[in-house]
Amino acid sequence: MSVETGISTGTTAHENFIFTGERMKNIKLASRETKQRTIIEVGSVKIGEDFLLIAGPCSVESEEQMMETATAVKAAGANMLRGGAFKPRTSPYAFQGLGLKGLKILEKTGREVGLPVVTEVLDTRDVSWVCEYVDMLQIGTRNMQNFSLLKEVGKTKKPVILKRGMYSTLEEWLNCAEYILNEGNPQVILCERGIRTFETYTRNTLDLSAVPAIKELTHLPIIIDPTHGTGRITLIPPMSLAAVVSGADGLAIEVHNNPEVALSDKEQALRPEQFAKLAEQIWQLRAYTMEHLA
Template sequence: MPACQLAGRKHQPQNTVIELPTCRVGSEQVVIIAGPCAVENEDLMITLALALKEMGVHILRGGAFKPRTSPYSFQGLGEEGLRILARAREATGLPVITEVTDVRCLELVCRYSDIIQIGSRNMQNFVLLREVGRVSKPVLLKRGLSATIEEWLLAAEYILSEGNSRVMLCERGIRTFETYTRNTLDINAIPAVKELSHLPVIADPSHGTGRRSLVAPVARAAVAAGADGLMLEVHPRPEEALSDGPQSLLPAQLERLLAELRSLAGALGRQMVNPAYEKSGRDIVNRHRVV
């Protein structure tokens, strides 16, 4: 493997920890990122965001620009979706993450989002990687559809080499010969990358499986394997979702999963709560509660 000058353990033996208002990514915390695949409308987004905050979710996700396989599929609300995410952040106090799909949209996304996501299709969009390396926002870099661990880490190197040290890696499943699941979530990659790199590793069992019934067991496996956090898709009416309904958990299912993960984290000597934020976060939810 070519030497990763900045992403590798030889460069930085200690783990990178990314400080956010609600969590410390890369620490002893198991960080939960959750929300709908796509921002669909303001009422749904804010109502769901309030529920997620109350469950203990740390970061709110939602796509405003959606790169879809078919040009006829829902492509996202664009800037209006970003505005809705910003309103959800104001209502809950949760930092928000959303994907940038084009270097021409980077400035706009940075204006509204707290964390920039690079999707799997753009993992080797080297121009985009260099540009996000020059911004001050944390970046979540998803593994490409067929990328090796080496290629994934070298993609992170592009961002790091431009000066942005706040990079998170996201294992979201790779394309294999299997067709029953949407992708094959590479559990091996989680401890392997933790061994090779100091960067935090997030697992995405929603895209990794593509099936709602498989999300919870694979999420538990990812945490047991050492993932620093999970990215989960949630929707109150998955059958009506404009994107990725079959893999989206219902809020009640997420609540059950989070209870299981708290027990699992405790058994592993980890935790999910940020005590410094717990009370202030509850106060925010109570002030904006939707009845």
């Protein structure tokens, strides 16, 4: 029987490891063979045991925007606040974030509403001082194989969300996690955010098969980002619920108090009322799966 799904697979975990072992031979610290499960505590949430529900805007734009959004997502059931202070954008002319000002707003908002905060770090030179303002760091898809940055966050004591590169295999992704783990930081959370395929209807192709696959290969928690994985508001709710059933340890969802005027990713941000409805379904489904599918 599969520990994660309760469905008979006909092979044991050891047999699965032997089957993939040769290709995954460099996955040493992240391997499921070395540890049953990693639990990471951030605030009152035990990631890998509790369900992590991250919500907030793509970019920190103002104190008012952050406070309105944070208050709404916490009331809806989110247990972590996100917000970008540094934004890696395809165009150099697009909004790049507020930098230090944005970090201060994010930290203040999280403290006042009572939510731990997470933001993306882009540069090795920024890691140490970004750590002063946030509870968790994020490595974005474009930086998944920025090995210098991976080593630098590996030297910190902060939990790290490592997003899958848009063209990366599971093996490449886990090798990048190894860089962080090898520097002494065991607090790595993997995030599937969609990969690039020939499909153009969605922003990316959300690979939910990565959840059970990663759980076979590694002890690290894995969360899903349905916002970037689909890029379509109508698809975020069903893919979020599918992620819960797949066994994901959490979700990261973009929410903005007024998406029409958002400075980035306005077309894929949920309104607070949309998120509240979805969050209620997420928590109900999570409770059901824990009772009936665990």
